[in-house]
Amino acid sequence: MQDGAPAMTQRTKFLPILVASATLWAPLSARAYTAYVSNEKDNTISIIDTEKMVVTETIKVGQQPRGILLSPDKTKLYICASSDDTIQVFDTALRKVVQNLPSGEDPETFAISPDGKLIYVSNENSNGVSVIDVEKRTVVAQFDVGVEPEGMAVSPDGKLAVNTSETTSMVHWIDTATNTVIDNTLVGQRPRVAVFNADGTKLWVSSEIGGTVTVIDVATRKVVRNIGFAVKGVSKDRVQPVGIRMTGDGKWVFVALGPANHVAVVDPRSFEVKGYILVGQRVWQMAFTPDEKQLYTTNGISGDVTVIDVARLTPLKSIKVGRYPWGVAIRP
Amino acid sequence: MGMAYILLVFAALLAIQPARAGEIVTIGVLAFEPDDSRSKAPADEGAMGARLAIEDNNATGRFTGQKFTLIERKIPRQADPAEASRRLEAQGASFIVSLLDAAAVVKAAESGLPLFNAAAPDERLRNEDCRPNLLHVLPDRAMLADGLAQYLIKKRWNKWFLAFGSGEADAAYAQAIRRAARHFGAHIVTERSWDFGTDSKPETEVPVFTQGADYDVVVVADEANAFGDLLPYRLWFPRPVVGTQGLVAKGWDASAEDWGAIQLQNRFVRLAKRPMTSIDYAAWIAVRAVGEAAARTKSTDPKVLRHALSAPDFSVAGFKGRQLSFREWDGQLRQPIFLAAANGLIAVSPQDGFMHPTTDLDTLGTDRPETKCKMVRPQ
Structure with a gap:
């Protein structure tokens, strides 16, 4: 409750300005992009016009939509419909679900190969990872990892996939040529999200219960740095890092801190936390607009997304979406 | 130390x-x-x-x-x-x-x-x-009682009717409830021990048992489950039952x-x-x-x-x-302590607003200054 209160004041501060001078803000988002937000409890996707910063449409999808990802060509949005045990393929032009992919049980998060042909999905209930051939719509490989596999990422060159397992607290390194686990790195407790940096030399992993982000050197698979967070007025164990996003220029890494209701801004060269941006309650995942001028965050408890001005590192606006927004993806 | x-x-x-x-x-x-x-x-x-x-x-x-x-x-x-x-x-x-x-x-x-x-x-x-x-x-019982008490205080259900069974464990649970009431500022308006026989008629006995005081909730201390389940929906007043039955504080649900x-x-x-x-x-x-x-x-x-x-x-x-x-x-x-009823999880304590200098998890149970634990220093 107390955590939410400042967010409200922040919003009310920004809203009137926005309404009064919407045109002034227009240059901030140079073009109109489309943001998709999965609402876990509503079984819907909210579609947002990023120029107007309003929800233009809400579309029914499968049950408990969580992880969402755009295909590299942006024509498809893949949606983990967790309770339906499927990954849905949403056609971004037709704005409807056109097919379902086999995903194994309870898909939550996934990653796509750089060529868009393969999807790597973690199957939380069966301690495994499935590899799906998107075109053939079949599972082409499955392998065992630790207990409760969660985060997935594929390296920029497509040669490595990584999976995090929550109860095992490890990153499992997978050779995509042979689909075998080649190494494991211990990280903080309950690792959620793994993200490669642009050149694929570092892997950033958030640990929700450990309260840290671990940076790993990809070549040696050794931990380079554990980054801790301290948000004023928030007890340490409420700081629970989940979503990670990096700017393409390597200037900033943003870390969503869950029930701490803030996004941390990290300098990836010094690994120093430069500041914290107040957003909505239980901030979960994030996505940049294609021009990287704005960052959208999903705030599960407050049921909204916060739009962050990346240049100023300040919140711009909160947009009400459905219940328990989980994932967000933005296309040109 | x-x-x-x-x-x-x-x-x-x-x-x-x-x-x-x-x-x-x-x-x-x-x-x-x-x-x-x-x-x-x-x-x-x-x-x-x-x-x-x-x-x-x-x-x-x-x-x-x-x-x-x-x-x-x-x-x-x-x-x-x-x-x-x-x-x-x-x-x-x-x-x-x-x-x-x-x-x-x-x-x-x-x-x-x-x-x-x-x-x-x-x-x-x-x-x-x-x-x-x-x-x-x-x-321990102190953590359970504190977890329950925080929720009752948050709901402003501050007047408690304490009903306890005859077992030693019931006495210990009741004691934890009294401690929690003192700790968080609730008022135990009356205490009664349940001494009806096993062949009791709850529909007539429970209303009589729970009459004569003004309370927001009945807190029941009955770990052996001898009578607690007889109470809900049978009280003299339309009030919730919490404690070892009704809304139960527990480590897991x-x-x-x-x-x-x-x-x-x-x-x-x-x-x-x-x-x-x-x-x-x-x-x-x-x-x-x-x-x-x-x-x-x-x-x-x-x-x-x-x-x-x-x-x-x-x-x-x-x-x-x-x-x-x-x-x-x-x-x-x-x-954290779960508060669960038959229909599922109702709340998780610590509740918002219960502050502690180190972690709000230590608002539940015996905190460092209150502990009676004295470890024996080895020679």
Whole structure:
């Protein structure tokens, strides 16, 4: 409750300005992009016009939509419909679900190969990872990892996939040529999200219960740095890092801190936390607009997304979406 | 201070322990033989939690080269728990998960082996009867009462009618409720002991029993479940029933789904073919804590693991949305308390607004300044 209160004041501060001078803000988002937000409890996707910063449409999808990802060509949005045990393929032009992919049980998060042909999905209930051939719509490989596999990422060159397992607290390194686990790195407790940096030399992993982000050197698979967070007025164990996003220029890494209701801004060269941006309650995942001028965050408890001005590192606006927004993806 | 004591005592214990080589950690589970006359609890309660955690530990162990095994031992109620735990030690156990009652826990701890108390909620074990080799994974009654009290205070249900049964455990629970009322500023408007016979007519007796005072809730202390379930919907006033029945404060509930708990619930039901109880959960987190210590220290050496478990920076993830760790002053696992009714989870304490200088988890149960635990400093 107390955590939410400042967010409200922040919003009310920004809203009137926005309404009064919407045109002034227009240059901030140079073009109109489309943001998709999965609402876990509503079984819907909210579609947002990023120029107007309003929800233009809400579309029914499968049950408990969580992880969402755009295909590299942006024509498809893949949606983990967790309770339906499927990954849905949403056609971004037709704005409807056109097919379902086999995903194994309870898909939550996934990653796509750089060529868009393969999807790597973690199957939380069966301690495994499935590899799906998107075109053939079949599972082409499955392998065992630790207990409760969660985060997935594929390296920029497509040669490595990584999976995090929550109860095992490890990153499992997978050779995509042979689909075998080649190494494991211990990280903080309950690792959620793994993200490669642009050149694929570092892997950033958030640990929700450990309260840290671990940076790993990809070549040696050794931990380079554990980054801790301290948000004023928030007890340490409420700081629970989940979503990670990096700017393409390597200037900033943003870390969503869950029930701490803030996004941390990290300098990836010094690994120093430069500041914290107040957003909505239980901030979960994030996505940049294609021009990287704005960052959208999903705030599960407050049921909204916060739009962050990346240049100023300040919140711009909160947009009400459905219940328990989980994932967000933005296309040109 | 307390921490220093624990560490010193651990160090002293180690001196007399033979070093165990190898990459295997053996954990003993000590339980009473089932007493069919008494309890409706599943015969494998607790043991199933430990077995699931062993599976979880070994799933991680595949990658770390560590292996975890259980030795389960059931003893008659009249048997000597100290002897039983020494036998487990002789068989290679370096930790014990106890599913025994408080009196037996004290005896079992005499062996000196680190012992996780997973079934006895008695506050005495964390206070006057505390031991340096005793860790408590089950919340004690003080934590349960405080978790419940915070919720009642938040709802502004400040006037309590305290109804208690005739058992010793009921008296202890009632005492924890009184302490919580004092602590959080609730008012116990009346206290009554339930002394109707077993052939009572609840539809006439309960309204009479609950008449004559003005209260917001009836707090019932009936751990043996002798009468508490007769109360809801039969009170003189239309009021909720909370405590050991109605809205129940507990360490775990089978309806918990948040923070990934659904995964644990599913795994447990697959293994045990029944829902997970608070005691199952306590045994699970005990074995997981050992696994976590082994993974973090990259060691299976009991000495190293014991140090790791008591280290100030140790914590284990337990599907309650927070880091769980052991209080250095009494060895109690700090953890959120679930408030659950028959229809599922209602709330999780600590409630917002209950402040603490270190962590709000320490607003539940006996905090450092109140502890009566005095660890004996080894000479």
